[in-house]
Amino acid sequence: MLGLMQDWPLLCHRVIDHAATYHGKREVISRSVEGPIHRTNYAEVRARSLKVAQRLDMMGMKLGDRIATLAWNTWRHLEAWYGILGIGAIYHTINPRLFPEQIAYIVNHAEDRMIFVDLTFLPLIEKMAAHFPTLEHVIVLTDAAHMPATTLKNAVPYEEWLAEADGDFAWKSFDENTAAGMCYTSGTTGNPKGVVYSHRSNVIHSLVANQPGMVGLSPSDVIMPVVPLFHANGWSLAFSAPMAGATLMMPGAKMDGASIYELLDTEKVTVTAAVPTVWLMLLQYLEQSGKTLPKLERVIIGGAACPRAMIKVFEEVYGVDVLHAWGMTEMSPLGTVCSLKPEYSGLKGDAKLDVLSKQGHPPFSVEMKITDDLGTELPWDGKTFGRLKVRGPAIAKAYFKGEGGEILDEDGFFDTGDVAHIDEFGYMQITDRAKDVIKSGGEWISTIDLENLAVGHPDVAEAAVIGVAHPKWDERPLLVIVAKEGRAPTKEEILGFMEGKVAKWWMPDEVVFVPEIPHTATGKIQKMTLRERFADFRFPE
């Protein structure tokens, strides 16, 4: 027997309808790529999105077509998203920080028919045009006055393109499981793989992200997503902000501390979200300038583990609540947020920082488990760590075109590739990447914990721990150290410093000193390269 409730599919464009109807005058402010601050509102964004949809329809774009965007966070990018969604086409956000050959790969793999591109990235498209055989049209997110000369024959400025639509159009309606968006993950190995969101998953995910204790946006909030729309589904803020009717501050292309501060200050931003690197730049700017953050209430930090010191400065120096968050492109992306539940709400000082350094607890609809390599579930004691696996309505079940094969376990859980422990209250903490964790005599050693400990030594600038083959224990930890300039710590000093602070069998078997540790473009340690470099290393007898 079925319920007798209305058939009302969860479609993304209903979100902008809601915002336009009940929060129509609420501002959408952008730092335009051209320079000036631009002000519009949800009613206008909705009206122009409808024109985007109409214009795409006029060009023969249809349900299921992939339409790329290569753009910063501005009102035009937002309009393009909702316009694409409104005809059942699929927004495919491209990360401009990928290598050009990766961009070529994903545009062709996705078979993008069109692209919306910011002025910033037009030269990239011009240079690579020959590699994009499927791309029929290039819409440059600017107006005729700012349109540069271009070698592209199929490029037109957005405003003039849009003006050809009269707005006499209605959104298309279709099944809520229809594909809505696409975002490729840039794995460290192999080609990027496409995650395909549905209208349903985006809507459910946004409702979930807006629960109190999660991102929890309200109409009183001014939210600035510094995290770009091309990063992991834009942390879903393009949906959750209009769903909540929150004022939206889109920061455009400038991510430096002074530019971000200027917007936080003048637009009275109450909530903002980005990766730790952005906040490092902001905190440096604040320290140098002596400015403060009186309006900002909470900062969402994700995309990489947030350093404890950063949480401390935001909380204790600037009085801003840190919401340490964790997610993945494959999770739409929100997995957990570290807000304080009653069990922890009375904590102060270091004890509070200990909790805030964890990645947090999930909202309803995100299920987690930790398992050993055989898939056996491990206890939630805040110590035992295992492979972190997740299940829910906004989590990938497969990649586009079946790349990567079967990715769920027999209970339908997706393996995140992270290693984590979970405490009795459901707070999860990442301890390693699965490919980095050291397996010693059947037990696991967290390289991140050892690194965090080693960098506490006053002479250590940077530390990396990798597993190296061992005849008896399979693998044992090798600690790689970059000393601070002018310092020359010894192996004994380092190990002596670490002793007693971790289990004895976790202690590195050897310490090596190097002038430099290799990093990825985003600043992460390239452990694979390190492992290759030390592949022939032998521990002393």
Place this chain on the structure above:
Amino acid sequence: MLGLMQDWPLLCHRVIDHAATYHGKREVISRSVEGPIHRTNYAEVRARSLKVAQRLDMMGMKLGDRIATLAWNTWRHLEAWYGILGIGAIYHTINPRLFPEQIAYIVNHAEDRMIFVDLTFLPLIEKMAAHFPTLEHVIVLTDAAHMPATTLKNAVPYEEWLAEADGDFAWKSFDENTAAGMCYTSGTTGNPKGVVYSHRSNVIHSLVANQPGMVGLSPSDVIMPVVPLFHANGWSLAFSAPMAGATLMMPGAKMDGASIYELLDTEKVTVTAAVPTVWLMLLQYLEQSGKTLPKLERVIIGGAACPRAMIKVFEEVYGVDVLHAWGMTEMSPLGTVCSLKPEYSGLKGDAKLDVLSKQGHPPFSVEMKITDDLGTELPWDGKTFGRLKVRGPAIAKAYFKGEGGEILDEDGFFDTGDVAHIDEFGYMQITDRAKDVIKSGGEWISTIDLENLAVGHPDVAEAAVIGVAHPKWDERPLLVIVAKEGRAPTKEEILGFMEGKVAKWWMPDEVVFVPEIPHTATGKIQKMTLRERFADFRFPE
């Protein structure tokens, strides 16, 4: 092209799984029907719900079976709900305030196979047993020690019944559109009609109700639903509280001011919800006792329009935020909440009360429109009123067994039977019931507005306005007055008081004084009876 997200049906029992896993130790406190305060938590409630499910399964209850409850808000009622949901059976909450013949009608119409009943209502079931041919089992929500002698052969105490399950059981899984719950509306005319919620609608509705600015529960909240689970799907609080991980305070059978105050105070309740009548009793108790409400942050008032004076006292005397809410059994039930959006957040005093007296604005997924009798949409200017129609995923599309026929308009909107206006910011205010509104020369006159105005006269105890047939204008307003004891206002005094405060053509054509106005069991004016009484009334020439 479909998205590639996991198939994770929105099932209600996943809500209690979430609460048990991530908020397992959070308390569920009840005033038991037997008397003492009872304390449990979400982990235990979930474990016992699973036993209920197992026990129902053992008895041959299956997907789609209707299982009634006739009970106050306690942990056992909550366990019964989730147990019923967990095998795909349907909780059918019965309102004990219905007339016995109405209860007999709905039990038989629903074909309930079982009933969970509180001690309070056991005599009712005993008396009516012969009228319930489909009822195979009666589970009395108590233990053997408190089980009274009963004439029922098929009645057993809950605790002993439950003890026969060992908990080695798994929830059933099924399509999310499966019926989850049933609640009959008690219309003033005709038989009650059954609204059938689905698992999907309940889950979406709870996510929506928990958005900030709506009910917005968080793990830090202690929520006391004084509104019973049998009233309009229990305002969905049996789902939204565990979904949020909020502490749940179930008040049992005692609704008087002192009893409610005691729980608010000792259990540090932060949010509570009920109809105005309950709050009238509480406010009287507070005034008499001189007590205050320092812990209570917000009170949700719905089920009937909240008097302006009540909002004023809560806000200004006790410092409690009032969330005036509107909904219907057919809407799961939340339609709107009157939280202050930025457009209104700066208001003070009377201007603020003007807004808080409105029923408010809807969350995402509730669409509203107002129309005239022909279905033409009317403007949102805060003045023009029309039939209020709604659409969304948790709104009824039909009644059980097709009673009442087709209930949606051609665009899929459900006619609420209310008459309302909506302002430019989307705030809705009910001005009348559609069957009460007066149609004068093609224009509508709000009887509620006229009544509110008339009771402002110092000599008037109660006022009712009805439409009476008029040869030229179709209908014209007749004002029926009950004077205060010892007062004898004249028609001229009353009309003189009203003049200039409403449009001239709204002014009542005649005033009649009566000793008493007829009321329903829940205190509403019986306008139908009044209209019958004055059916032969003729306006003076």
